[in-house]
Amino acid sequence: MHAAERERRIFEALRPTGFVSYRDLEVLLDASPATIRRDLTRLEESGQIVRIHGGAKLPEGDDASGPRLMGTSFDQNITQNLGAKQAIGKAAAALCQPGEGVMIDGGTTTLQMCPHLDGLGLQVLTNSLHIVNALLPQAGTRILLPSGAVFREQNIILAPAGEESMPRFHAPRLFMGAAAIGPQGAMQADPVLVAAERRLIDRAEEVILLVDSSKFRTQSGTIVCGLDEIDIVITDTGITPEMAKALQDAGVKLVVV
Amino acid sequence: MHAAERERRIFEALRPTGFVSYRDLEVLLDASPATIRRDLTRLEESGQIVRIHGGAKLPEGDDASGPRLMGTSFDQNITQNLGAKQAIGKAAAALCQPGEGVMIDGGTTTLQMCPHLDGLGLQVLTNSLHIVNALLPQAGTRILLPSGAVFREQNIILAPAGEESMPRFHAPRLFMGAAAIGPQGAMQADPVLVAAERRLIDRAEEVILLVDSSKFRTQSGTIVCGLDEIDIVITDTGITPEMAKALQDAGVKLVVV
DNA sequence: TCATATTTGATCGCTATTGATCGTTTCGAA
DNA sequence: TTCGAAACGATCAATAGCGATCAAATATGA
Numbered sequence: 001m002h003a004a005e006r007e008r009r010i011f012e013a014l015r016p017t018g019f020v021s022y023r024d025l026e027v028l029l030d031a032s033p034a035t036i037r038r039d040l041t042r043l044e045e046s047g048q049i050v051r052i053h054g055g056a057k058l059p060e061g062d063d064a065s066g067p068r069l070m071g072t073s074f075d076q077n078i079t080q081n082l083g084a085k086q087a088i089g090k091a092a093a094a095l096c097q098p099g100e101g102v103m104i105d106g107g108t109t110t111l112q113m114c115p116h117l118d119g120l121g122l123q124v125l126t127n128s129l130h131i132v133n134a135l136l137p138q139a140g141t142r143i144l145l146p147s148g149a150v151f152r153e154q155n156i157i158l159a160p161a162g163e164e165s166m167p168r169f170h171a172p173r174l175f176m177g178a179a180a181i182g183p184q185g186a187m188q189a190d191p192v193l194v195a196a197e198r199r200l201i202d203r204a205e206e207v208i209l210l211v212d213s214s215k216f217r218t219q220s221g222t223i224v225c226g227l228d229e230i231d232i233v234i235t236d237t238g239i240t241p242e243m244a245k246a247l248q249d250a251g252v253k254l255v256v257v
Numbered sequence: 258m259h260a261a262e263r264e265r266r267i268f269e270a271l272r273p274t275g276f277v278s279y280r281d282l283e284v285l286l287d288a289s290p291a292t293i294r295r296d297l298t299r300l301e302e303s304g305q306i307v308r309i310h311g312g313a314k315l316p317e318g319d320d321a322s323g324p325r326l327m328g329t330s331f332d333q334n335i336t337q338n339l340g341a342k343q344a345i346g347k348a349a350a351a352l353c354q355p356g357e358g359v360m361i362d363g364g365t366t367t368l369q370m371c372p373h374l375d376g377l378g379l380q381v382l383t384n385s386l387h388i389v390n391a392l393l394p395q396a397g398t399r400i401l402l403p404s405g406a407v408f409r410e411q412n413i414i415l416a417p418a419g420e421e422s423m424p425r426f427h428a429p430r431l432f433m434g435a436a437a438i439g440p441q442g443a444m445q446a447d448p449v450l451v452a453a454e455r456r457l458i459d460r461a462e463e464v465i466l467l468v469d470s471s472k473f474r475t476q477s478g479t480i481v482c483g484l485d486e487i488d489i490v491i492t493d494t495g496i497t498p499e500m501a502k503a504l505q506d507a508g509v510k511l512v513v514v
Numbered sequence: 515t516c517a518t519a520t521t522t523g524a525t526c527g528c529t530a531t532t533g534a535t536c537g538t539t540t541c542g543a544a
Numbered sequence: 545t546t547c548g549a550a551a552c553g554a555t556c557a558a559t560a561g562c563g564a565t566c567a568a569a570t571a572t573g574a
Contacts, residue, residue, distance in 0.1 A: 003521085019259070019261060019262065021259060022560085022561065022562095023560095031522080031523090032522070032523045032524075033523090033524095033561085033562090034522075034523060034524075034563095035521085035522060035523075037561090037562070037563080038521090038522085041563095052259070052260070052261055053259075053260070053530065053531070053560095053561070053562085054259045054260075054530095054531085054560080054561065055259060057261060129389070132386070132407065136407070136409065136412075139409065142406055142407075143406065143407040144404075144405070144406050144407075145402060145404055145405060145406075145407065145414055146404045147401075147402055147403045147404035147422060147423060148401070148402060148404075149399055149400060149401050149402075150389065150393070150399075150400040150401075150402065152393065152396065155393075157402055165404060166404060259531095260531080279550090279551070279552095280550095288532085288533090289532070289533045289534075290533090290534095290551085290552090291532070291533060291534075291535095291553095292531085292532060292533075294551090294552075294553080295531085295532085298553095310539095310540060310541070310550095310551065310552080311540095311541080311550085311551065
């Protein structure tokens, strides 16, 4: 293995949490301890990482450590396909008109919209506490919440069945995630999510689905809505031509980033 | 686990209430007692925390006492009179019956109830995102939120005027903070807080006010409610006999911790 | 092909970090 | 006020990580 390849792997390991232990690298690089140390020393001298006893971390400032709420599966999902999700989030944010009101469903992909919403002066209605935390530092973004009980597994706010939980609200756009998408439509693993999302869908003019391409290769539980209810799908280049055609045949506008 | 990760977790645990117990850290860090102590000692020497018997707290804000209107941030207030607030919070939590539903108003004193609510199986309705964060790790506590917009200065959820924002909810007890208390009643500095608290008061059987004794020496803006609407006041030993008598003459039960 | 330069691996002594075990101190409840 | 449990600090041994040096492997160029 070459030095360049090792460096690439080091950064790859570093990105999710901003830290790699020496032990991890020993397995990951399959190189001798001496070589690993030399790599780290070199990267530190060029200022790209900071070495600490037992490993290395990214320099302060550009670490991607976002809001960490709890040690749930959410934290694991958040780093999966992170690059694709970031690109999808950015594309989705570009669809927002300054000053308008939008709804954002909870999810690791929709979460990646938040950094790009700053300065747009939006009104965001969301049921996700993760998204609330991400938007809190943005002084110009107004955050609206529905009433209800906090559902810890997903960190979202769930209204009791049949209860009116949202202030009268209607939005031109709903940004939604999904556990899977196929010819039947968008799907979620947890049925309680379905009920929450149905309520959002009913209040939106336009439904925009944010899914990285791995979601096209998954089957998951309960159908949230058919393709006919989805207006736009934003995904990454991993989508197969067949899927793309199926979506377009169903009248869905497809955005590939 | 490495030192950097442990430090991160310590601050994460410290953020909600400004205090972590040694016991909590033992579970949270999964390290030996000696290592935890060393971490705390190191952080104290660098001035980032203050160690106290049984745990650690955030350093005090600059002005340790005296009247403060608005302007100082929540994070600074959190550490002021922390010891008194913790004791008051503990006493307040002892008033909760297992399994019942209660309302907790936002504030740095009411926040200190949260560590003592674990295991009671309460249903907590709150408008404060700080309290939500403090309660999230407690699996047995059900968290209910009203709908509305997030008001950043206090990190609470405000309903639009006249809007029905809470699920039908009625509670035996409301735990409330205040910026000041005097013969006229409880006062808040910010008028928008008054409106929010009035709404909570109307839904409670019993109103319990949590104020450290410095609040008796302060005058602040807008009256929230008269003494006749307050059932119990919990405060610390700094209260003067005259004030104590005035409260009891007004029919308020006084708890001094 | 051979000589040289670069990179990698191995070994050594040294230091830092951790965990265990004392005796002592502090806090809270009776 | 007294007593017991919990928290504390100090010390020591074990381990893991560190840097330096040298040998081996690989790449480079005449």
